[in-house]
Amino acid sequence: MDKFIYTYALPSITLEQLISITPDKYEVECVDERWENVDLNWDGNLVGISTLTLSANHAYKIADEFRRRGKTVVLGGYHPSALPEEAKQHADSVVxxxxxxxxxxLLRDFENGELKPFYRATPVEPEMIPSPKRSSQNYSYYGMVQATRGCPHGCSYCAVQKVEGINFRARPIRKVIKEIESLQxxxxxxxxxxxxINSNYTKQLFQEMIGLNKKFSCYGNINVLCNDxxxxxxxxxxxxxxxLIGFESVSQDSIKFIGKKTNKVIDYASGVKKINNFGMMVTGLFMFGFDPDKPDIFKTTLKAINKMKLNRVTxxxxxxxxxxxxxxxxEKEGRILTKDWSKYNLTNVVFLPKNISEExxxxxxxSLVKEFYSLxxxxxxxxxxxxxxxxxxVIRTARDYLFNNF
Ligand code: B12
Ligand code: SF4
Structure with a gap:
């Protein structure tokens, strides 16, 4: 449910940042496909497309269509960064x-007729991360802000390493605050x-936010939140x-399996209680189907999340x-069942599980979601x-119930 709200209520900071790193001399038209259709007859010079994995097939289709119409196409974002050779089959260049x-x-090379097939990232210093150009201030309920990049924790299922890397970087606080102040x-x-990841930095950031009269949600790890x-x-x-906390599993074996060093199951309940006592809610994020997971994982999880008194779960x-x-x-073990990327939306089984069936x-x-969100x-x-x-x-009950049951 939170997933649904956030997916549709949040503007794309990816697009907003891409606009702001495009030199002013270029005219940019930006289309967010959640709200608008792409005009395949657009008469600009260069098409840039951003995609995650679940939308990669769709992005490739659009890229192919533009190229058929003679346009030069660049692909970027999580999926093209992970599989640049695959993406290159649908694009003139991959970032x-x-x-x-x-x-x-790339834009300079394109102008000079010297476009390269691939552009690899050089490390971006935190001062260089620009303030997004807010294209959608007028209709958004939320503003998106990014204060830091990179995560050193290296959980085995996480895609962040491929784009942001393991090198944690924090933007200057005054810049982030200025950006927050300018949000409508x-x-x-x-x-x-x-x-x-660096709680000293976050404490300074939060200190500076006091008095700005904003409300916000953010991701955090339980090892820090349960203690600080x-x-x-x-x-x-x-x-x-x-x-929003990635608990991922209530099985310590599964946590070990994914190498998530930040998570000790024993900390979960006390951590949530502490956060609630400070007057904030917790959305718990969970995944099912890790190798140690057996069919009883759902029953065990439901019992644990009720005990933890989580406000919401995904x-x-x-x-x-x-x-x-x-x-x-x-893949090495031959357990990837499909490379139809549209199935990679976190509700399908795309690999052969070990101790539990696909069904x-x-x-x-x-059934866990229905039970947790029963009226x-x-x-x-x-x-x-x-x-x-x-x-x-009323709003909270309706929102929780309706989004998870229909
Ligand atoms: C915030 C966030 C969300 C928000 C999105 C809000 C919004 N409207 O954008 C919410 C909570 C809704 C969300 C939902 C989902 N998310 Co999410 N999300 C994130 C998070 C934490 C930040 C993304 C972000 O905004 N980054 C900031 C921007 C500026 O960075 P960026 O997109 O990487 O763009 C930079 C480069 O990649 C590059 N670039 C990107 N595109 C292009 C295109 C061109 C042409 C060029 C030149 C460059 C370029 O330039 C940018 C500047 O350097 C990331 C993790 C992370 N730290 O990135 C996960 C992440 C992107 N999410 C992920 C997933 C899986 C999802 C969901 C599928 C989960 C689900 N089922 O609920 C949905 C999909 C929603 C959708 N349809 O898009 C995965 C993606 C993995 C993958 N390979 O696809 C990530 C990486 C998390 C992870 N740990 O693995 N997410
Ligand atoms: S702590 Fe979060 S962002 Fe960092 S590697 Fe693990 S899942 Fe990815």
Whole structure:
């Protein structure tokens, strides 16, 4: 449900940042396909397309159409960065990784008739990460802000290493604050993989946000959140409403399997309680189908998440994205079942699971979500919310129930 809201309510900071790293002398037309159709008869000179894995087939189709019409096409983003050779079959050039340096270079080469097939990222210093040009301020409910890039934790299923890398970089706080101040929306969402990688930086950021009168949601890791009262206190004062936490599994064996060093299952319940006590909500993110997972994982998880008193959950099926360690291992073992990327949307089974059947995974995920978001459970959670007034109670219950049951 949160997934649905965020997917449609958040503007794309990817597009906004690409506009801002395009030199002013070029005229840019930007299309976000969630809201508009692409005009294949567009009469510009160069088409740039960004895609994650789940939309790669669609992006390739559009790229092929533009090329058939004689346009030069560049592909970038997570999927082309992971599989540049595949993407190159549909594009004149592929931008691999962060584009702050390579995109302006590509544009110069294009103008000079010297376009290269691939542009690899050179490390982008945090000062160079630009403020996004807000193309969609007028209709968005949230603003998107990115304070940091990179994550050193190296979880085996995570695609972040392929684009942002393991080198954590934090933007100058004054720049981030200026950006937040300029947002027309009351609410914002941090497009950072985790705001707990360097908690000293985050504390300073939150300190500076106090008084800006904003509300926000952000990702964080449980190992820090369950221990750092000062961070939680500042987060609340800065306007944090919800922490999105990748618990991933309530099985410590599965956590070990994915090499997620930040997660100790034993910390989960106390961490959530602490965050709730500071007046913030927790959305727990879970995945099912890791090698140690057996059919009883759904029952165990439901029991654990009820005990943890999570405010919301997002439950998905393990999806090995190309470029990740998990994908490479499963491919080596011959367990990748399909490379139809449109199936990589986290609700299908795209690899051969070890200790659970495909059907059990699909049905188990759906029934867990239905149980967690049953009407009595949604009402119970809304009643327990200490910050609730009548309007919030109704909206929250309706939102939780309707988005997860229809
Ligand atoms: C915020 C976020 C979200 C928000 C998205 C909000 C929005 N409207 O954009 C929400 C919560 C909705 C979300 C949803 C999903 N997300 Co998400 N998300 C992120 C997160 C944390 C940040 C993305 C971001 O905005 N980055 C900032 C921008 C500026 O960076 P960027 O996109 O990489 O762009 C840079 C370069 O890649 C390059 N570039 C990108 N495109 C192009 C194109 C061209 C032409 C060029 C030249 C350059 C270029 O230039 C940019 C500047 O350097 C990332 C993890 C991460 N740290 O990146 C995961 C991530 C992108 N998400 C991921 C996934 C899987 C999903 C979902 C499928 C999950 C799900 N089923 O719910 C959905 C898909 C939604 C959709 N249809 O797009 C995966 C993608 C893996 C993959 N290979 O596809 C990531 C990497 C998480 C992970 N740990 O693996 N997500
Ligand atoms: S902690 Fe999060 S962002 Fe970092 S590697 Fe693990 S899943 Fe990816």
């Amino acid at each position: 691999i990784g962060e584009a702050e340096i390579s995109w302006p270079k 929306t009351k609410r914002l969402f941090f497009a950072d993989s985790s705001l707990t 009262d000062e961070l939680l206190n500042l987060a609340k004062k800065a306007g944090c409403e919800t922490w 439950c998905t099926i393990v999806t090995p994205y190309p470029g990740t360690t998990l994908f490479n291992e499963l 059990q995974l699909i049905k188990g995920r759906i 009595p459970n949604c009402l119970k959670r809304s009643f327990q919310d200490k910050n609730t007034d009548f309007n919030r109670f």
